[in-house]
Amino acid sequence: xxxxxxxxxxxxxxxxxxxxxxxxxxxxxxxxxxxxxxxxxxxxxxxxxxxxxxxxxxxxxxxxxxxxxxxxxxxxxxxxxxxxxxxxxxxxxxxxxxxxxxxxxxxxxxxxxxxxxxxxxxxxxxxxxxxxxxxxxxxxxxxxxxxxxxxxxxxxxxxxxxxxxxxxxxxxxxxxxxxxxxxxxxxxxxxxxxxxxxxxxxxxxxxxxxxxxxxxxxxxx
Numbered sequence: 001x002x003x004x005x006x007x008x009x010x011x012x013x014x015x016x017x018x019x020x021x022x023x024x025x026x027x028x029x030x031x032x033x034x035x036x037x038x039x040x041x042x043x044x045x046x047x048x049x050x051x052x053x054x055x056x057x058x059x060x061x062x063x064x065x066x067x068x069x070x071x072x073x074x075x076x077x078x079x080x081x082x083x084x085x086x087x088x089x090x091x092x093x094x095x096x097x098x099x100x101x102x103x104x105x106x107x108x109x110x111x112x113x114x115x116x117x118x119x120x121x122x123x124x125x126x127x128x129x130x131x132x133x134x135x136x137x138x139x140x141x142x143x144x145x146x147x148x149x150x151x152x153x154x155x156x157x158x159x160x161x162x163x164x165x166x167x168x169x170x171x172x173x174x175x176x177x178x179x180x181x182x183x184x185x186x187x188x189x190x191x192x193x194x195x196x197x198x199x200x201x202x203x204x205x206x207x208x209x210x211x212x213x214x215x216x217x218x219x220x221x
Contacts, residue, residue: 018091021076025084038078045074104132126165142166142216152204159212168215 011019024033048070055063079091105128107113108121116124130140142162146155163169177185193200 017072017076018080021073021080022083025077025080033077036077036081038081041074041077041081045071045078048074101132105129107131123165126162142168143212152201152208156204156208156211159208163212163215 006020006023009016024030027034048067052064052067052071055067075094076091079089079094082088083090103110107128108116121128126140126142127137130137142165143159146158146162148155150158160169190200193203
């Protein structure tokens with residue numbers, strides 16, 4: 001390290017970032033960092049993810065790179081907390097487990113399953129995850145792993161996607177509309193709800209539950 005405790009600049013980028021975060025969490029580091037917990041950091045993880053989406057939609061490569069760095073910082077922060085507090089995992093363990101999972105879930109790339117088209121992958125994705133976990137085909141609940149804390153509209157979209165993959169949902173009978181038409185229609189509904197004093201977020205959560213329950217009586221939605 002340099003005299004000012006900064007990691008040597010010639011270190012590999014990831015190793016340098018890891019060293020920086022570890023230093024900030026050390027007893028001689030940053031007081032704010034030292035008192036943070038996994039729970040206290042969750043809001044920042046969500047914020048950084050949204051800021052990254054915003055940068056992508058604005059089309060600025062420089063801002064995308066910067067925001068991705070902030071997301072990586074959150075991952076390093078959680079990993080460094082776990083290392084410091086003896087929780088049994090580190091950044092390297094996280095990365096290694098990720099590599100193992102990706103390899104297991106992509107037998108068409110790393111195994112002998114053969115090439116699969118995007119359409120085939122979309123149709124088989126849940127079964128590929130089951131196979132990677134050693135589970136019986138079809139044993140995975142269609143809504144397993146859909147976070148209850150997701151933003152209501154994003155969760156609704158995820159539930160629809162899972163039901164469609166499970167062949168429990170037919171295509172809508174209405175004419176297909178483009179993104180702008182859909183967005184405008186949703187804004188009109190939001191405006192209408194606002195005028196009537198209806199909580200749009202709560203209404204969306206309730207509608208998502210009804211939608212899933214009608215197709216999955218035992219749905220944990």
